[in-house]
Each structure stands twice: as C-alpha cells, then as structure tokens.
Amino acid sequence: NAGVTQTPKFRVLKTGQSMTLLCAQDMNHEYMYWYRQDPGMGLRLIHYSVGEGTTAKGEVPDGYNVSRLKKQNFLLGLESAAPSQTSVYFCASITSRGTDTEAFFGQGTRLTVV
Amino acid sequence: AQRVTQPEKLLSVFKGAPVELKCNYSYSGSPELFWYVQYSRQRLQLLLRHISRESIKGFTADLNKGETSFHLKKPFAQEEDSAMYYCAPRDSNYQLIWGAGTKLIIKP
Numbered sequence: 660n661a662g663v664t665q666t667p668k669f670r671v672l673k674t675g676q677s678m679t680l681l682c683a684q685d686m687n688h689e690y691m692y693w694y695r696q697d698p699g700m701g702l703r704l705i706h707y708s709v710g711e712g713t714t715a716k717g718e719v720p721d722g723y724n725v726s727r728l729k730k731q732n733f734l735l736g737l738e739s740a741a742p743s744q745t746s747v748y749f750c751a752s753i754t755s756r757g758t759d760t761e762a763f764f765g766q767g768t769r770l771t772v773v
Numbered sequence: 774a775q776r777v778t779q780p781e782k783l784l785s786v787f788k789g790a791p792v793e794l795k796c797n798y799s800y801s802g803s804p805e806l807f808w809y810v811q812y813s814r815q816r817l818q819l820l821l822r823h824i825s826r827e828s829i830k831g832f833t834a835d836l837n838k839g840e841t842s843f844h845l846k847k848p849f850a851q852e853e854d855s856a857m858y859y860c861a862p863r864d865s866n867y868q869l870i871w872g873a874g875t876k877l878i879i880k881p
Contacts, residue, residue: 663806690867753867762869764817
C-alpha cells in the first residue's frame with residue numbers, strides 16, 4: 660500500500676524555469692491538497708481539489724497552477740520559478756467518507772530556486 | 774475567520790519531564806480536531822484525533838470547548854518525541870486548518 664507518493668523528492672531550478680510536481684494516491688480519496696512548508700510558518704495551502712476535474716485556490720496560489728485530470732493524481736505546476744518558491748512541498752489526500760478522517764501525506768519535495 | 778494558534782514555536786524540555794503543547798482554535802462550528810507529527814526527515818502523520826479519545830505514544834489531548842483549546846500532553850517525555858507538532862482542526866469542507874507548528878526538543 661503506497662499511500663501518497665510525490666515525485667520528485669528533490670529539485671533545483673533556475674529562476675524562470677518551469678516544472679511539475681506529481682502527487683499520486685492509491686486510496687481512492689476524493690480530496691487532495693498541495694501545501695508548502697516554510698520555517699516558522701507551518702503549512703500553507705496552495706491549491707486543493709475536491710474531486711476529479713475540479714480545483715480551487717488555497718491561501719497562497721499565486722505562481723502555481725494545478726490539474727486533477729485523474730482522481731488519483733494531483734499535479735502542481737510552476738510556470739516560471741522564483742526564489743520565493745524555494746520551499747518544501749507536501750501533497751495530502753483525505754477521504755470524504757465518514758466524519759473522522761485522517762489526512763495522508765506524501766514524503767515531500769524539496770525545491771530550491773536559484 | 775477560522776484560525777489555529779500554537780503559541781510556542783519551540784519547546785525544549787528534559788527527558789522524563791512532562792510536556793504540554795498548546796493549541797487554541799477559533800471556529801464557529803464543532804470542528805474535528807487532530808494532532809499531526811513530523812519526525813526529522815519523515816512525512817507528516819496523524820498522531821491522534823479528539824473524537825477517538827485515544828492515547829498514542831503516551832500522548833493525550835483533551836478538547837476544551839469552553840476555552841477552545843486542544844492541548845497535547847505527555848507525562849514523561851522521551852527523546853524520540855523530538856519532532857514538529859501541528860494542531861489541525863478540520864472544518865466541514867474537509868479543509869485542515871493548520872497552526873504554525875511547535876518544534877519539540879527533548880534534551881537528554
């Protein structure tokens with residue numbers, strides 16, 4: 660049972676380059692989230708999705724785009740990377756079944772923009 | 774606006790001492806409350822949830838609706854408890870509202 664898998668685990672980008680982070684979950688969860696984690700700021704929600712084909716903005720969406728073409732995958736794109744996007748990115752998924760649900764996280768992607 | 778406050782960014786205690794990580798929330802409804810933990814170089818994982826009233830790794834958390842608090846406690850800290858701890862209520866839209874986290878360091 661893989662749970663939530665993020666690729667890549669590490670990446671260094673030059674300012675202005677683009678990249679896509681992939682989040683894949685095998686638990687048939689409806690809800691998926693992308694967060695960034697910065698020292699002293701906890702987790703900040705970038706974008707989220709409540710189901711296949713739907714996405715919504717979170718707290719810090721600027722500079723990012725997302726897509727949820729398949730239920731199991733949630734992609735996070737950076738069209739033109741900036742040093743301010745240096746961070747650790749986490750993907751998470753939650754089921755919408757039941758009222759007491761646990762969020763499952765990927766192992767994180769450490770992105771450095773130089 | 775819904776908000777979670779973890780007032781301590783860093784908490785350092787000696788091994789064997791009691792630990793209390795504070796969490797206060799502002800929420801108009803009845804949130805589901807969770808504590809998540811992130812050990813060094815590992816992914817975030819659920820530590821405990823208030824609805825289960827469980828004790829995990831010796832940690833407990835009591836929901837105090839009057840004080841809108843959900844503090845995490847452990848009577849005797851162990852070195853392996855060193856980690857980042859996040860309090861996270863979940864609202865009715867399945868959004869987790871994250872506190873800034875508390876880094877717990879257990880000194881030998």
